[in-house]
Amino acid sequence: METTGKTVNELPSWNNGEAKTRILNFVKNATDSASKSYIPPAERIAVFDNDGTLWNEAPMLFQLNFTFDRIKNLAPQHPEWKTQQPFKAILENDRETMKKFSHKELGLLLAASHTGISPEEFKAAATQWFDTAQHPVYKRLYTKCVYQPQLELLNYLRENGFKNYIVSGGGVDFMRAFAEKTYGIPPEQIIGTSSKTKLETKAGKAVLEKTPELQSFDDRAEKVSNINLHIGRRPVLACGNSDGDLNMLQYTAGSATPNLVILIHHDDSEREMAYEKHPVMGELKEGLTEAKARNWILVSMKNDWKKVFPE
Amino acid sequence: METTGKTVNELPSWNNGEAKTRILNFVKNATDSASKSYIPPAERIAVFDNDGTLWNEAPMLFQLNFTFDRIKNLAPQHPEWKTQQPFKAILENDRETMKKFSHKELGLLLAASHTGISPEEFKAAATQWFDTAQHPVYKRLYTKCVYQPQLELLNYLRENGFKNYIVSGGGVDFMRAFAEKTYGIPPEQIIGTSSKTKLETKAGKAVLEKTPELQSFDDRAEKVSNINLHIGRRPVLACGNSDGDLNMLQYTAGSATPNLVILIHHDDSEREMAYEKHPVMGELKEGLTEAKARNWILVSMKNDWKKVFPE
Ligand SMILES: [Ca+2]
Ligand SMILES: [Ca+2]
Incomplete structure (x- = not known):
C-alpha cells in the first residue's frame, strides 16, 4: 500500500x-x-x-500595476509619452482617464511594457518589480x-x-x-x-x-x-x-x-x-x-x- | 557533493x-x-x-504510414473516397500518385485521419496502430x-x-x-x-x-x-x-x-x-x-x- x-x-x-x-x-x-x-x-x-x-x-489585477509601473520606468526613454495617450494618463497618475482605458489602449500599454525584449530581459524586469513594489491596499x-x-x-x-x-x-x-x-x-x-x-x-x-x-x-x-x-x-x-x-x-x-x-x-x-x-x-x-x-x-x-x- | x-x-x-x-x-x-x-x-x-x-x-515518416493506414481503416465509412483523390490513390495503393501528393493533398489526408475526434479517441486509434502495424523495411x-x-x-x-x-x-x-x-x-x-x-x-x-x-x-x-x-x-x-x-x-x-x-x-x-x-x-x-x-x-x-x- x-x-x-x-x-x-x-x-x-x-x-x-x-x-x-x-x-x-x-x-x-x-x-x-x-x-x-x-x-x-x-x-x-x-x-x-x-x-x-x-x-x-x-482592487486591480497585479499585472496591471506592474504594467503601469513599468511604463513609468521606461518613460525617460520615450519623451513622446508625455503628450501621448494612453501613456500620458499613467505618467500624470490621471485616474479618471485610466479608469476609462479601452481594450485598444490597454493593448498599447501591454505591448510597450511587455514586448520588444527577450523573455529573459522581461523576467529580470518583473523580478525586480516583485522584489520591491508594494500592494496599494495591503502595503x-x-x-x-x-x-x-x-x-x-x-x-x-x-x-x-x-x-x-x-x-x-x-x-x-x-x-x-x-x-x-x-x-x-x-x-x-x-x-x-x-x-x-x-x-x-x-x-x-x-x-x-x-x-x-x-x-x-x-x-x-x-x-x-x-x-x-x-x-x-x-x-x-x-x-x-x-x-x-x-x-x-x-x-x-x-x-x-x-x-x-x-x-x-x-x-x-x-x-x-x-x-x-x-x-x-x-x-x-x-x-x-x-x-x-x-x-x-x-x-x-x-x-x-x-x-x-x-x- | x-x-x-x-x-x-x-x-x-x-x-x-x-x-x-x-x-x-x-x-x-x-x-x-x-x-x-x-x-x-x-x-x-x-x-x-x-x-x-x-x-x-x-523510407517515410512513420506518421505518414499511420495516416495512410488510417485512411484505409476509415474508408468503409467514406464510400466517396473510392473515386476521390487523394484518397483513391491510397485505397488502390497507387504508389506513383502517392509520391506526387501535393502539400494540399497531404493536408486533406491529415485532416481526414487526425481530426474531427477527441484527443482521447485519436490516442486510442494511434495506440492500436502502434500495437500492431509493422515497419515495411524492418518488419x-x-x-x-x-x-x-x-x-x-x-x-x-x-x-x-x-x-x-x-x-x-x-x-x-x-x-x-x-x-x-x-x-x-x-x-x-x-x-x-x-x-x-x-x-x-x-x-x-x-x-x-x-x-x-x-x-x-x-x-x-x-x-x-x-x-x-x-x-x-x-x-x-x-x-x-x-x-x-x-x-x-x-x-x-x-x-x-x-x-x-x-x-x-x-x-x-x-x-x-x-x-x-x-x-x-x-x-x-x-x-x-x-x-x-x-x-x-x-x-x-x-x-x-x-x-x-x-x-
Ligand atoms: Ca481568477
Ligand atoms: Ca528529425
Whole structure:
C-alpha cells in the first residue's frame, strides 16, 4: 500500500469543515493503492487559476500595476509619452482617464511594457518589480498577497505526488518571474496568456524576442485547449474562482477517474473582499449555480480559512 | 557533493570514443556540485528531436504510414473516397500518385485521419496502430524501430535528474500515444506540431475535438518559440539530426550555463541508411558545417553505435 501523505498538521490554515475534509479525503484515497479512488502518480495533475485563486486580484489585477509601473520606468526613454495617450494618463497618475482605458489602449500599454525584449530581459524586469513594489491596499510585496491556505494546499498536493500547474489568464512570462519561488511551481508548469516570439541572432547568439502578436488568451474554453496542448492529460483536480474557470472545472469534472473541483468564493469583506459588492472583479455567477448542482467544493474564504495572507 | 550517476555499464550500446566520453563527462560534471560545470536539477532540461533522432524515419515518416493506414481503416465509412483523390490513390495503393501528393493533398489526408475526434479517441486509434502495424523495411513494430543507444541516453539522463523533452515536427497527439511507454517521456514533456482544438458538450460532458486548423508547425525557429512557450527555460542539452533542428541547437548552445549539443549523423548505409544518398530525408547541410565550427558532438551512427535497434 502506497501512502506518502503526512498525517499531522495538514492544511493548518484551513478551518475544520466540509471543504477541508473533502480535500483531505480525496488526497488520502488518491494516494492509497488499496482505495478504489486511487490515482496513479503520473495522472495526479492539478490545475489552478491564479488571479483570485492563488493570490489577490483587488482592487486591480497585479499585472496591471506592474504594467503601469513599468511604463513609468521606461518613460525617460520615450519623451513622446508625455503628450501621448494612453501613456500620458499613467505618467500624470490621471485616474479618471485610466479608469476609462479601452481594450485598444490597454493593448498599447501591454505591448510597450511587455514586448520588444527577450523573455529573459522581461523576467529580470518583473523580478525586480516583485522584489520591491508594494500592494496599494495591503502595503506589502505582491508576492506576500498570496493566500496562505492555498500555499498549504499546493504544498500538500506536491508532497502527495501531485503535479501542480497554473492555468491563468495572466501573462505566462509575468507569472514565471515569481511562481517558482513563491508557489514552488516551475516555469514548465505554468500556462498563461502568451504573445508570439521571434528568433533573432544577436552578437552571434540565438535570442528570442517577445512580439505584440497574441499567441493565446488563456481564458474560458482556451484554458481547456491549452491544458490539452501543454499537459496532454485531463486533470484530476481543478481550482478556480470565476466563470472564466468554468470550462476548466467542467473538463476536470468530466474525467473518468476520481476528481475534485474547487471554487474559491470571495465572501470575506473584512479580511479581503466580497465580490458580489465589487462589479470589476472576476465574475462568479454560473459557477456558483453549477458548484451547487454538481456538488463541487465551494470554499468560503470567510469561514473555511483561518487566515487569508501569510504573516 | 551530490552525485547520482551510476558508475558501471553506462550507455552500453555506445562504442568508446569522443561522443560517448563527452556525454559522460558532461553529465558527471552537471551532477557534481563541486564542479564548475555543475547544473542545478531544476535547470537540467534536455530537448530531443524525434524523427531520425530517437527513431528511424526511412523510407517515410512513420506518421505518414499511420495516416495512410488510417485512411484505409476509415474508408468503409467514406464510400466517396473510392473515386476521390487523394484518397483513391491510397485505397488502390497507387504508389506513383502517392509520391506526387501535393502539400494540399497531404493536408486533406491529415485532416481526414487526425481530426474531427477527441484527443482521447485519436490516442486510442494511434495506440492500436502502434500495437500492431509493422515497419515495411524492418518488419517489426514501429516502436521497435527506435534507436537503442538513444533509449540508453534518455534513461541515463533521467537517472541523473534531467527532464527529457521531445521537440519534434511530428504530431503531438501521435507522439503522446507511444512516447511514455517507449521512451519514458510523459505527455506533458512532448512538444510537437499541433492543430487547434475546440470545446464541446456531449451528453453533458465537456470534450475537446481536434480541428484541422493548424496551431503550430513545430520546425526550425518555431521549435525555439515552443520551447520558450512550453518550458520557459533554455535547455542545457539538445539533440537533433537535421537542419530543421539547427535553431534549437543554436539556442541551446547560446545558454550561459554549461551545455551540450549533439547531432546524429545518418552515415550507416548497412544497418540503417546514409542520408547523403537519400534526398527525401531530413536534410543536414548547414548543421554539419556548424557542428564542426562550434565543436558540437557529431554522432556517427556507423562508428559510435554498437547497435542501432533494440533486440
Ligand atoms: Ca481568477
Ligand atoms: Ca528529425
